[in-house]
Amino acid sequence: MPQLNGGGGDDLGANDEMISFKDEGEQEEKISENVSAERDLDDLKSSLVNESENNSSSSDSEQAERRPQPRPDLDSYEKTRDYFSEALRRQQDGGFFKSPHYPGYPFLMIPDLTNPYLSNGALSPSARTYLQMKWPLLDVPGAAGLKDPRSPTPGHLSNKVPVVQHAHHVHPLTPLITYSNEHFSPGTPPSHLSPEILDPKTGIPRTPHPSELSPYYPLSPGAVGQIPHPLGWLVPQQGQHMYSIPPGGFRHPYPALAMNASMSSLVSSRFSPHMMPHHPHGMHQTGIPHPAIVSPAIKQEPNSHDHMSPSMHSKSPGPAKKEEDKKPHIKKPLNAFMLYMKEMRAKVVAECTLKESAAINQILGRRWHSLSREEQAKYYELARKERQLHSQLYPGWSARDNYGKRKKRKRDNKPDSTPEDFSIRNKNQCVQYLPSEKMCDSPASSHGSMLDSPATPSAALASPAAPAATHSEQAQPLSLTTKPEGRLHHHFLTGKPSGSASSSSSSSSSSSSSHSAPIFSRPIPFSSLHHSMLSPPSPFHQAALHSHHALFQSQPLSLVTKSSD
DNA sequence: TGCCCTTTGAAGTGC
DNA sequence: GCACTTCAAAGGGCA
Known part of the structure; x- marks a missing residue:
């Protein structure tokens, strides 16, 4: 039961999540450190990806070459x-x-x-x-x-x-x-x-x-x-x-x-x-009967014609519609996290009383970051394969093809959102999901059944940044990505998202908050605090907790964002 | 009924 | 090149 090994073993990557709540002084001290750590993580991630790509590329290319029929x-x-x-x-x-x-x-x-x-x-x-x-x-x-x-x-x-x-x-x-x-x-x-x-x-x-x-x-x-x-x-x-993709590629049945x-x-x-x-x-x-293909009639949102990709457009509405009907909705290949999510969701649901996907996803997100490098690598590799396969299946497909097929979210069109709005909303969200996470994470980690995938101790220990106070580096020695919290942390510390993490602005809260919204535009992973609370809180945790609560109570949201106006 | 929420990552767009 | 946006899955919540 690697997850219950005391120390940094607290699970779910709570450790690193704590970093955003450090005192400012400490933050400052950590900025440079974190920046480099972030860089290291990015490097690590890219190296991992490259690694896996290299590992597979040879075989892939080989396969491609030898690919008979x-x-x-x-x-x-x-x-x-x-x-x-x-x-x-x-x-x-x-x-x-x-x-x-x-x-x-x-x-x-x-x-x-x-x-x-x-x-x-x-x-x-x-x-x-x-x-x-x-x-x-x-x-x-x-x-x-x-x-x-x-x-x-x-x-x-x-x-x-x-x-x-x-x-x-x-x-x-x-x-x-x-x-x-x-x-x-x-x-x-x-x-x-x-x-x-x-x-x-x-x-x-x-x-x-x-x-x-x-x-x-x-x-x-x-x-x-x-x-x-x-x-x-x-x-x-x-x-x-x-x-195999026939010469005709996409069109060939x-x-x-x-x-x-x-x-x-x-x-x-x-x-x-x-x-x-x-x-x-x-x-x-x-x-190509492909899982990524979804009947437009079902998947496509109505009134999405104006967002159709060029390829989907037609001169006249009628034919256009027909073409749309014919044109199946080819879904994007799942990324590593999605694959992980898909696999683990059932478990989380089974082990938790949670049912809300939003809450479950939060847990999954933390778990994802708790995965060891090797574990994540597998998903990255899998995702890569998926993309590869997808691209082979649909040579002409572009992610853009799916743009606009979803109804634009309301919040995307709410430019007048204020930090207060975000803070309030996020507070609510946090409150909403907090119990759930607690219910799930705590028990799970306590009985050690699922929490499972915290960064492997060995891996974590492998990091030089073992000190409890440096959870950020330590907690994710193997993590290839900056955690969501990590992203926040990064924002917090540097005001700049890292590499692929730029998507931190993704989805919901991001859309409207991406520009100047405080980093708290996303719910703070309180669960991380719960983790801390579940186990004897270290001075750091206590400080983090204190810091966190202070942040929320005093609403110094504007203080935690460099990019805010 | 259908969007929202939440997560990360990939890919697209725009500057 | 960077910042930002959209979409991928999932399913309960909610208007």
Whole structure:
């Protein structure tokens, strides 16, 4: 139970969150330090990203080069994601979330999880080997922690009562895997399912050739042999991407993956009709049934025509509308945090009494920052893969295409918001979510079940900035991002967001507050204080608390922002 | 019914 | 290059 190791072990990254509440004097002293720390973090982050990109780029490029003609059948991005989430949810439980178990990209865990897929659990062993080979980072324990493939519980899929399983059965990569979830159609173990392929010479499970893999997929006879390994883009040996983009790219239809009946029912029961291939042509006009594709009729906001991307515009309203109807809404690929969120949300919800996503997201946000570098790296990698895949699937797609498809938020048009407004609102928000967070975080951390992902002690300790007073540096030695609080801190300290953190202005409060609103335009993570309060508060914490309360009570909001007018 | 809230990150826009 | 905006997921809250 790494999360309860006293000291900095307080969880959820509360440590670093405290930094914004330091006394000014201390702040000043820390400014330079924090700036450099921030820089370090940024560097770390970028290095990590580059690292993972480099690691994968080679294989990716290789794959791209060698990519034969993967005929991956794509299914809807979302459908697949959700589908797997569902399947996994049934499998998992909310068990402990231990960093070591993030094992790596247990793509192959899926089949294992959805055991019907592997009636004999044959794939799992190779999967483990495979994973370990592919992802050196994956620790053996993590892999070992996987459900024993040899003892598949045929009934657990139908078991609606969460079984205590490894939390990581819902793996960061599951969303990605779901790009072609059909490949792992649970409950529909192909009768022709073949056992794992072992190297006749070494006896070591080897990555089967696509044609060899095909039996694993519930494909129609004609499709068999055409489907690349679902992990193709991650499998150097295969050198194939899950989804190859034909020369025509976006316009070329992809071969649809034959969805067997059970799969179909599963999916259809899980996904809204619009997600199902009921398109006039059975799929997206691009021919790419992708989770990112959402029926415009459902996803698009009315009156959003004027915001349509150029490509969406048409000369006449009529045709324009038609085109819109035809043009599916291609969602943005999920970023690392989103992937993490998607995976962990269920757990948080299960472990907390929370139901409000806003509150849950706050918790998730803190947890995200509490993740070790390795853990986050996995999500970054996953996100990168998602983007990569997305870009391959939709070469012509641009995030801009989705601009204006959402109704502009009201607050976006409220330029007259005053700091007071923000303070009041945020106070309310904080109050609103405070109990929830407390309820969740405290118990969770106390019983050590989920809070799990605080920065690993070792990692945290690895940081030279171990002193309790320097939580900022210490708390996130591995964090690749500046925390939300960190952002605030940064604003607080430097008045300038860091790198990618520029999005601190994102969403709600940001829009209207981004310019001169006090940094408190966002709710202060009181939870961090709770964390502090839950454990013997250090002098620093006390000071931070005091400082924090003072800030809020005296409303010196204008004092905490350099950018304010 | 549909926007808001909340989170982080990616990508777009504008200067 | 920087600052800012939008969107991605999720689901309860609320008008």
